[in-house]
Amino acid sequence: MGSMLQYPFIQNALLSGSCIAVVGALTGYFLLSRGLTFAGHALPNIGFAGAAGAVLVGVKPVYGMFVFTVLASFGIRALGKNVRDRDVSIGVLMSFALGLGLLFLDLYSGYAQRVYAILFGTILGISRSDVLVTGISTLAVVAFILLLYRPLLFATFDPAVAEARGVPVGLIATALLVVVAVTVSLSIQVMGAILVFTLLVGPAATAIRLTRRPSTSLLLAAALGVAYVWGGITLAVASGDLPVSFFVASIAFAVYLPVRLLTAGRAETRRGAPPAHAH
Amino acid sequence: MTADKQALPARATLRAPVGERGRDGSGRASGLPLVALDRVTVRLGERVIQHEMSFTLVPGELVAVLGPNGAGKSTLLKLLLGLIKPAGGSLSVFGAPPKRGNRLIGYAPQFGTIESDHAVRVRDVVGFGLDGHRWGPGWPSRAREAAIEKALDEVGALALADVPANELSGGEQQRLLIAQALLTDPKLLLLDEPLSNLDLARSQEVIQLVDGIRRSRGVAVLFVTHDVNPLLPYLDRVLYMANAQSVIGLPDEVITRERLSAIYGSPVEVVEALGRLFVVGVET
Numbered sequence: 116m117g118s119m120l121q122y123p124f125i126q127n128a129l130l131s132g133s134c135i136a137v138v139g140a141l142t143g144y145f146l147l148s149r150g151l152t153f154a155g156h157a158l159p160n161i162g163f164a165g166a167a168g169a170v171l172v173g174v175k176p177v178y179g180m181f182v183f184t185v186l187a188s189f190g191i192r193a194l195g196k197n198v199r200d201r202d203v204s205i206g207v208l209m210s211f212a213l214g215l216g217l218l219f220l221d222l223y224s225g226y227a228q229r230v231y232a233i234l235f236g237t238i239l240g241i242s243r244s245d246v247l248v249t250g251i252s253t254l255a256v257v258a259f260i261l262l263l264y265r266p267l268l269f270a271t272f273d274p275a276v277a278e279a280r281g282v283p284v285g286l287i288a289t290a291l292l293v294v295v296a297v298t299v300s301l302s303i304q305v306m307g308a309i310l311v312f313t314l315l316v317g318p319a320a321t322a323i324r325l326t327r328r329p330s331t332s333l334l335l336a337a338a339l340g341v342a343y344v345w346g347g348i349t350l351a352v353a354s355g356d357l358p359v360s361f362f363v364a365s366i367a368f369a370v371y372l373p374v375r376l377l378t379a380g381r382a383e384t385r386r387g388a389p390p391a392h393a394h
Numbered sequence: 395m396t397a398d399k400q401a402l403p404a405r406a407t408l409r410a411p412v413g414e415r416g417r418d419g420s421g422r423a424s425g426l427p428l429v430a431l432d433r434v435t436v437r438l439g440e441r442v443i444q445h446e447m448s449f450t451l452v453p454g455e456l457v458a459v460l461g462p463n464g465a466g467k468s469t470l471l472k473l474l475l476g477l478i479k480p481a482g483g484s485l486s487v488f489g490a491p492p493k494r495g496n497r498l499i500g501y502a503p504q505f506g507t508i509e510s511d512h513a514v515r516v517r518d519v520v521g522f523g524l525d526g527h528r529w530g531p532g533w534p535s536r537a538r539e540a541a542i543e544k545a546l547d548e549v550g551a552l553a554l555a556d557v558p559a560n561e562l563s564g565g566e567q568q569r570l571l572i573a574q575a576l577l578t579d580p581k582l583l584l585l586d587e588p589l590s591n592l593d594l595a596r597s598q599e600v601i602q603l604v605d606g607i608r609r610s611r612g613v614a615v616l617f618v619t620h621d622v623n624p625l626l627p628y629l630d631r632v633l634y635m636a637n638a639q640s641v642i643g644l645p646d647e648v649i650t651r652e653r654l655s656a657i658y659g660s661p662v663e664v665v666e667a668l669g670r671l672f673v674v675g676v677e678t
Contacts, residue, residue: 269526281495
């Protein structure tokens with residue numbers, strides 16, 4: 116491990132990987148708590164389409180990702196207010212985006228290497244300037260979450276009362292999705308579009324089952340995310356050639372599964388008996 | 395609770411209102427109103443939900459809000475909370491137009507709102523009532539925890555403070571919502587169907603809790619419910635909303651065949667049986 120650290124490309128991978136692990140865990144916590152897990156799957160796919168479109172017009176992929184995912188955030192907010200509507204809308208949006216992505220791929224030859232990089236990430240090819248951009252964006256996302264901490268939790272867990280208390284629940288919901296879009300776009304470069312979901316959902320889902328309150332859930336999720344990334348990079352380097360994201364996803368699964376099984380015996384939701392008299 | 399133990403009042407006589415509120419026999423009150431509606435009309439889209447509704451509320455009184463689904467009971471609460479605007483008429487809350495986030499109003503919405511399966515404790519949710527609307531993460535403080543525990547104690551739920559909120563029963567959730575509403579020391583409590591999904595025993599507990607709070611803190615309470623009977627021994631007036639109309643007064647003035655038939659525009663019978671009132675002919 117020690118000898119590994121001397122290489123700049125490993126350092127860059129660890130730094131940028133840690134950053135996106137943190138923002139992924141934090142935003143993923145709110146996605147899970149709001150029942151928006153599917154959006155966590157859809158946005159990376161939409162981001163992929165944006166990246167493919169960007170390459171087609173000769174622009175850096177990350178700009179395409181930003182545009183498509185942020186637009187999709189507004190789209191998700193605009194379509195479908197209740198959960199069922201929302202899942203359908205998100206699915207339809209995602210399918211459309213994937214179709215566009217397919218079109219872009221078809222229109223531009225000589226893609227293969229770049230497509231592969233977008234789909235699976237290039238964590239071991241991150242440059243110092245990429246690290247800087249990722250680091251600054253991470254600070255911005257963390258600052259956003261800290262600034263909105265209390266209203267965000269209030270709007271997430273108790274939206275009707277929050278609204279009555281003057282919390283702008285709609286604005287917060289939109290802002291959160293935009294932050295997720297930014298997080299996803301940053302993370303795709305590192306983890307790849309296909310496996311970004313793992314860092315969004317894995318650490319947060321595990322942390323939620325192990326802790327009792329939001330602050331400890333968030334801290335644990337971030338810690339787990341960073342651990343998964345470091346573990347994934349270490350294992351990938353040790354294995355010689357196998358992809359980092361595969362190891363990260365496997366570690367996330369390997370940790371989540373036993374936690375899920377061991378905490379399944381927790382008290383089920385207790386609800387009062389139905390009313391004894393007719394209304 | 396059995397009917398004879400409770401000795402529910404006969405239709406003609408009701409328990410006198412608590413305290414000195416200067417209420418005369420017709421139910422009209424003197425003293426500064428907390429809430430005053432003057433010919434307020436409420437629209438949802440094209441539909442007129444309420445047409446020229448007028449009433450006042452004074453401190454300390456418990457008013458049941460009755461009426462069928464869709465009559466605008468929840469909408470009335472949202473009006474008072476400043477979440478929707480009236481289409482006509484004027485209303486004032488604490489002497490001013492309603493504004494969002496008024497800390498003098500405590501609100502417990504319908505269907506207990508703990509939205510997710512995820513780890514958040516009762517004390518965390520109650521704490522939202524104190525400072526959930528303020529920016530930043532906040533600092534943990536002994537004073538804050540003490541205020542939360544005091545509110546939980548007042549509703550008899552202190553033992554639940556560290557329980558995950560999603561593991562609460564319906565009655566316990568209601569206590570949590572009420573505790574949360576009490577944290578800003580409100581003068582008006584708006585409770586939207588707190589008794590739905592509660593059995594008889596739990597309903598009684600919640601009603602007695604609300605009445606106790608009303609007496610000790612002098613808050614006025616608007617209590618939306620489908621069944622007025624459990625509330626009859628405790629309430630001061632009834633606001634009956636149906637068919638875009640409303641009438642407010644003592645229960646035995648409002649829940650009558652004449653009044654309700656007039657509101658519904660079709661025959662409604664009020665039957666007194668087993669010490670309870672049943673409205674027959676329409677859904678209540």
